[in-house]
Amino acid sequence: MDVTIFLQLVISGLLIGFVFSLIAVGLTLIWGVMDILNFAHGDFLMLAMFSAFLMFANLGVDPVFSLPVIVGLLFFVGLLTFRLVIKPVLGYHALIALLATFGLSIFIRNVVLFFLGPDFRVINQSVLAGKRISFLGLHLSLPQLVSAIGCVLITYVVYLFISKSKFGRALRATALDKDTALLMGINTNRVFALTFGLGAACVGAAGGFLVNFYYVFPEVGLNFAILSFVIVALGGFGNIGGAFLAGILVGLVENIGGFFVGPEFKYTLVFILYLIVISLRPKGLFGW
C-alpha cells in the first residue's frame, strides 16, 4: 500500500480525533463533577454551530473570529441550563436529571427547527474554506488543521485550569465528595453551575471549529453525541486526559480501521473497541 495513503489516514484520524476529544471533554467534565449525563450535549454543539453560521450569514463575521463569542454564549447557555433545568432536580434520583436533559435536548432541537427550519447549511466562503497545506503528497485541510490545533489548546487550558487553579481544586473536591466539600466552605451549587457552563463552553468551542468544515442542521448534534458518549466511557468517566486520548483513539480507529476493514464498519470497530475496553477495564482506559 502507498505509504502516503497510510500517513494521510493517520493525519486525518488525528485531526478529527482532536475535535471529538474537545466535544467529549465538555461531557466528561459535567459527568465527573455532577454525575449527570447531559443528553443535550449534542444539541449544545448544534447551537454553537448554528450561532457561528448565523453570525457569518447575517453579520459577515468569520467563524474564526466569532469563536470567542460562541464560547461565551454557550457558557451562558450552560449556566442557564443548570439554573432552570438541573438545579430544580438536584437531590432527587439521578435518573430525573438525566431525563430532564433528554427533554431539554428535544426542546432545543424543535425550537431550532421551528425558527430556523430543517435546511442544511454550509459555510464555504470563510477565510479558511477550501485552503489546504500540501507536502510530500499529503494534504492538510486548513479548516481541520486550525480546528485540531484549537481543540488541543483549549483541552490543555481546561486541563490546567482544573488541575492548577483554586476553582479547579474546589471542583475536584466537589467531584470527590460533595458533602465534605460543602463542609469545607465550598459553594457546591456555584461549582456545579460553573462546571455546567464550562462543559457547554468546551462543546461550544468544538462547534465553532466544526462549522468550518461540517454542515449544520437541527439534528447535527446527534451524529456526534453518540460518539462522545462512547469516548467518555472509553476514557473513563470524568477524566479529561482520558477523554482527550480516547477521542484521538476513536478518530484513528474510525479512519485506519475504516480503510482496511471497510468504511461501512468504521463505527462497528469503534464500538467493538469500546466493548473490549469496558470488559477489561469497566471504568474505562483512564478511569479510577
Added chain:
Amino acid sequence: MKKSIILALFLILLLGISSAVSAAEEVEVALLYPLSGPLTEAGKRMKSVYEVAAEVINGSYDIQGVPYAKSEGIPGLNGAKITVKFYDTQGSPEVGKAETERILQEGTAKLIIGAYQSAVSKPTSFVAERHKFPFLCAVSSSAALTERGLKYFFRVAPTDFHDSRMFFNFLDDMRKQGKKVENVAIVYEKTEFGVHAMKEVKKRVDESKGIYQVVADVPYAFKSTDVNAEVLKIKAAKPDVIIHATLFSEMTLFAKTYENLGVKSNANLSFCGGYQNPKFASQLKDTVEGYMGSCTFAEDFIRKKAQLKTINEMYKAKTGMNLDGIAMEGFTTLFVAVDAFSRAKATDPESVTQALRTTELVIATLPGKGVKFDENGQNIWIDSTMSQIQKGEYKVVWPSDWATTAMVWPMRP
C-alpha cells in the same frame, strides 16, 4: 303509513345524493414524507411541491402540455377538488408503517403517495398492498421496489436501472470521443437506495464485458461524522469516474473531503439524491463545480419547455428555490393520481387501482412522453438527462437533444 314510507324513502334518497355530492366535492390524497428527523428538509420541499400541484389542479392555469391544469378540479368527478394531507414518516421505516396503518384506519384518503426513501417506500407499500389500497411512489429510486410483484404499487420516477443505463450510455459516448472513463468507483450509503444503485452499476459493468471495471466499491454508514477513510479508499484506487448514490448531508462531506484530500477524477456522477438538491450547488459553489448527475428537471429545462416557468415560479415563491428533478417527479405524481380519479369516475380503491394500471398520461413536466406503467407498476414513459453544475447552476449537458450547454470535461481541469 304509505305517506311515511314514501317520506322515509325520499329522505334516504336525499341522504344518498347529498353524501355523493360531498364525496365529489373533495378527494383526499395522503402523503407520506419525512417531515421531521434528518430528512426534514427534503420532506418539506416535497410538501411545498404537492401544495403547488394541488393549487394548479384545483385552479385554472394555462400550462401547455399539462392536462388537468386548466380544468379546475377533477373533471371525471364533477370538478371535485383534490386535498393533500401529510403524514410524517420521520425518515423511519417503522414510523412510516405505523402512519400508513393510521391513514388506512382513518379511511378518508383515497390514495397514498410516498415515501421519500426507498427503505421507507418498501414497507409502507407492503402495508397498503395488504389492504389492497393504491400506493403511488413519486421519487424512491431503488429498482427493487417494482420487482416485488405488487398489484397496488406504481412508481412515476425513473429507477436506479434507468439512471445507471443513462450513466453508461453517457460513458460509452465519452469513450467514443476518446475520453478516459473505464475505471469506475462506486460510493453508496448502505441503505436500500444505495445498495440497489450499486447493484445496478455492477450489472451495467458486467454487461460491458470488460470495458469498464469497478476499481473501488465504497459503502458508508448514513449520518457519518467524517468520510476521510472512504475518500482515501477512492483516492488509492485512482478512478476515472466516481459514481455516487448519496443523500445531501454526506454528499456535502464527500465534496469537501475530495477537495481537501486532492482527489481528482474526470467525472463525478450522482444518482438521484443530494446532488439534485439546489442547495448543493448554491452553497458549495466552486467545491462542486463540474459535478454531474441524473436530472429529470432543472431550471434549465425551461429553455426547452417555456410553459414550465409558471410551475417553477409558484414553487420558488413558496421555497425560495428552483424546482429540481425530485420535486418535479412529486408534482407529476399528483397529476397521475388526478388522472386515475378522473378516468375511474370513482374513488374506491379497486376502481382507482384499475385506472392506474391503464394510465397513459401524456404530460410535459418530465423528460420522456409522460406516464404509463408496466405490469410491475414502473413508469416506462419516463426518461432522464445528465446535468452538470456550472457556476452554481444546473445545466443540462447530455443527451444532445436535451442539452442546453456545453459540458465541461474533465470536471477539474
